[in-house]
Amino acid sequence: MDERIREHAAVLVDWSARVEAGDDVVLSVGPDAHELAVAVAEKLGERGANLLATYSSGEVSRAYLRAHDGDFDENPDHERALLEETDVYLSIGGGRNTSATADVPGETRQAHRSARTEIREARYETRWVSTVHPTRSLAQQANMAYEEYQEFAYDAILRDWESLADEMAQLKTLLDEGSEVRLVSQGTDLTMRIDDRTAVNSAASVDYDSHNLPSGEVFTAPSGTEGEVTFDVPMTLRGEPVRNARLEFEDGEVVDYDAEQGEAVIGEILDTDEGARRLGELGIGMNRGIDRYTDNILFDEKMGETVHLAVGRAYDACLPEGESGNESAVHVDMITDVSEESRLEIDGEVVQRNGTFRWEDGFEERED
Amino acid sequence: MDERIREHAAVLVDWSARVEAGDDVVLSVGPDAHELAVAVAEKLGERGANLLATYSSGEVSRAYLRAHDGDFDENPDHERALLEETDVYLSIGGGRNTSATADVPGETRQAHRSARTEIREARYETRWVSTVHPTRSLAQQANMAYEEYQEFAYDAILRDWESLADEMAQLKTLLDEGSEVRLVSQGTDLTMRIDDRTAVNSAASVDYDSHNLPSGEVFTAPSGTEGEVTFDVPMTLRGEPVRNARLEFEDGEVVDYDAEQGEAVIGEILDTDEGARRLGELGIGMNRGIDRYTDNILFDEKMGETVHLAVGRAYDACLPEGESGNESAVHVDMITDVSEESRLEIDGEVVQRNGTFRWEDGFEERED
Numbered sequence: 001m002d003e004r005i006r007e008h009a010a011v012l013v014d015w016s017a018r019v020e021a022g023d024d025v026v027l028s029v030g031p032d033a034h035e036l037a038v039a040v041a042e043k044l045g046e047r048g049a050n051l052l053a054t055y056s057s058g059e060v061s062r063a064y065l066r067a068h069d070g071d072f073d074e075n076p077d078h079e080r081a082l083l084e085e086t087d088v089y090l091s092i093g094g095g096r097n098t099s100a101t102a103d104v105p106g107e108t109r110q111a112h113r114s115a116r117t118e119i120r121e122a123r124y125e126t127r128w129v130s131t132v133h134p135t136r137s138l139a140q141q142a143n144m145a146y147e148e149y150q151e152f153a154y155d156a157i158l159r160d161w162e163s164l165a166d167e168m169a170q171l172k173t174l175l176d177e178g179s180e181v182r183l184v185s186q187g188t189d190l191t192m193r194i195d196d197r198t199a200v201n202s203a204a205s206v207d208y209d210s211h212n213l214p215s216g217e218v219f220t221a222p223s224g225t226e227g228e229v230t231f232d233v234p235m236t237l238r239g240e241p242v243r244n245a246r247l248e249f250e251d252g253e254v255v256d257y258d259a260e261q262g263e264a265v266i267g268e269i270l271d272t273d274e275g276a277r278r279l280g281e282l283g284i285g286m287n288r289g290i291d292r293y294t295d296n297i298l299f300d301e302k303m304g305e306t307v308h309l310a311v312g313r314a315y316d317a318c319l320p321e322g323e324s325g326n327e328s329a330v331h332v333d334m335i336t337d338v339s340e341e342s343r344l345e346i347d348g349e350v351v352q353r354n355g356t357f358r359w360e361d362g363f364e365e366r367e368d
Numbered sequence: 369m370d371e372r373i374r375e376h377a378a379v380l381v382d383w384s385a386r387v388e389a390g391d392d393v394v395l396s397v398g399p400d401a402h403e404l405a406v407a408v409a410e411k412l413g414e415r416g417a418n419l420l421a422t423y424s425s426g427e428v429s430r431a432y433l434r435a436h437d438g439d440f441d442e443n444p445d446h447e448r449a450l451l452e453e454t455d456v457y458l459s460i461g462g463g464r465n466t467s468a469t470a471d472v473p474g475e476t477r478q479a480h481r482s483a484r485t486e487i488r489e490a491r492y493e494t495r496w497v498s499t500v501h502p503t504r505s506l507a508q509q510a511n512m513a514y515e516e517y518q519e520f521a522y523d524a525i526l527r528d529w530e531s532l533a534d535e536m537a538q539l540k541t542l543l544d545e546g547s548e549v550r551l552v553s554q555g556t557d558l559t560m561r562i563d564d565r566t567a568v569n570s571a572a573s574v575d576y577d578s579h580n581l582p583s584g585e586v587f588t589a590p591s592g593t594e595g596e597v598t599f600d601v602p603m604t605l606r607g608e609p610v611r612n613a614r615l616e617f618e619d620g621e622v623v624d625y626d627a628e629q630g631e632a633v634i635g636e637i638l639d640t641d642e643g644a645r646r647l648g649e650l651g652i653g654m655n656r657g658i659d660r661y662t663d664n665i666l667f668d669e670k671m672g673e674t675v676h677l678a679v680g681r682a683y684d685a686c687l688p689e690g691e692s693g694n695e696s697a698v699h700v701d702m703i704t705d706v707s708e709e710s711r712l713e714i715d716g717e718v719v720q721r722n723g724t725f726r727w728e729d730g731f732e733e734r735e736d
Contacts, residue, residue, distance in 0.1 A: 067413030
């Protein structure tokens with residue numbers, strides 16, 4: 001076995017999910033993630049945790065969903081009972097075709113999702129972590145050769161997370177203490193209020209309220225957004241390529257939008273509900289192990305020298321106790337490159353310029 | 369998709385497990401059983417059942433078991449909760465190596481098994497059915513080419529089960545009404561008492577107390593065994609090849625044994641506990657779709673023109689209400705060919721001669 005697979009498993013089990021003896025663990029395995037599943041099982045055995053493996057296949061889901069009449073039972077008892085008794089939920093994605101469910105009608109997908117709200121909530125109550133095993137299909141989606149993609153993925157995943165967490169803590173402090181963020185870049189000049197919000201130092205561990213591996217971003221829940229933003233990082237939303245989407249905000253709401261490509265899907269997303277026209281997240285990518293876009297949001301949004309914004313639902317972790325933030329059925333991340341001609345200001349002070357933070361070498365204090 | 373896979377799924381879901389709308393179904397999928405899982409998921413969707421797929425991999429188990437210190441938690445809550453809420457448990461085996469767990473120490477395996485008694489019992493409370501997807505590794509174990517093995521397996525699985533159930537009902541009636549069975553063949557002359565016992569018409573459906581697909585046998589729980597039996601069908605027990613094992617019984621107990629090959633493993637099995645020296649099952653194979661030995665007990669014991677006996681545990685379904693039959697930690701089936709120079713008698717009447725039953729063409733009433 002490739003030693004990197006064992007290291008990936010160790011990071012997932014020990015750093016990310018903090019697995020301990022006696023933990024009841026569900027390991028959700030993609031059809032092509034078998035090797036990582038074996039390595040994770042070994043770690044779980046060493047820790048004395050209890051393992052139940054589930055099978056997460058796009059092709060199995062597709063067959064089931066397309067054959068079903070769409071009137072789904074609400075939160076089936078067996079799956080709910082399982083998740084209510086689960087301490088740790090590890091999802092290791094990796095199929096053979098990232099488009100495996102492409103022909104499942106949107107309404108079927110939505111009906112199935114809606115019927116499983118309590119199951120999803122029970123999962124979010126566990127120490128859950130999502131990662132992927134680098135597969136050939138993910139390499140293909142990234143336009144990369146298989147071995148090239150493996151190197152890319154392990155560079156992103158096998159970080160010194162403790163040291164990155166320390167670095168990200170600096171940005172978290174600035175955001176926690178700040179009231180207003182301004183982002184200036186090509187096609188972008190946006191201000192957002194962040195008073196009373198708490199930033200998440202997303203260091204790929206449940207101990208940091210962080211549930212993705214890789215992670216490496218600091219995010220918060222903004223409000224009162226004004227100005228415009230252009231998302232120049234290419235992406236695929238709902239199966240459609242989107243290029244240079246531009247949103248214009250007034251008083252926290254999108255009042256205008258366009259895109260070079262994929263304008264219709266942007267409109268569809270914004271029309272989902274009221275909350276879909278407001279921001280739910282401002283995230284600042286700080287994982288320098290991720291050095292290119294691979295059309296996979298798990299990696300893209302954490303890339304160093306990028307900033308992403310999500311329309312839709314805000315995360316509770318960012319909000320004052322008892323306060324609920326922006327609500328929506330969607331949470332759609334879009335990314336902008338800040339490596340050139342860009343600056344990020346908090347309360348008028350530049351904290352990042354052209355992708356370099358003020359505590360890094362190469363950052364110059366100058367009049368912008 | 370091979371149409372036979374769809375037919376296999378339909379038999380499993382409709383005939384074997386009698387799945388209905390609203391059933392909470394666990395589908396346990398082997399790593400190489402993906403295609404059958406897709407076909408089963410489609411059927412479950414059509415029926416409006418609720419699907420949770422689990423992943424059953426020998427390599428994952430091996431990694432977990434070998435890494436564990438062997439002090440296993442008893443009946444982990446999450447898995448128990450799942451099974452207690454499950455209506456139907458479908459196991460579709462099929463890995464890439466039938467020896468995947470060969471180097472897991474026996475004591476670890478046994479400790480893990482013992483710690484999961486309640487989980488196993490909860491599974492037996494569901495409408496459970498075990499089948500296999502014909503894989504290359506099973507073909508290899510059978511000494512067969514892949515396509516040849518697929519034909520063999522589907523011949524065994526895609527029977528007219530309703531008509532076989534009707535035929536088997538005739539033998540069940542004779543056994544239910546009979547008091548003594550005598551089996552005579554080369555190296556075999558054995559008598560067993562079956563008073564008050566109920567035979568199971570194992571027609572591959574939970575409606576017949578039958579939990580294997582393929583099935584096609586009638587079995588009961590004998591007692592008071594006298595005489596000797598030679599198991600001339602080759603088999604592998606605990607990883608060891610066994611040839612022509614011979615057991616000698618007095619007053620229901622094995623008093624002597626030998627074997628051309630594998631005598632040690634026979635001794636080991638018989639020494640497990642007191643019940644391991646008595647018979648738990650007499651089974652008569654009636655699936656003529658199975659025409660050769662493939663070193664897989666799921667198929668071998670159902671083969672037409674064979675009889676199998678198991679030392680160890682008896683099935684409750686064969687016993688009078690409230691009476692417990694032979695108890696043992698083991699249940700080990702061994703098979704004898706009755707296609708030539710053989711007869712099976714119930715209360716002195718020949719019901720099968722040289723593999724042909726009295727209701728079949730070619731059976732002759734004659735003095736033996």
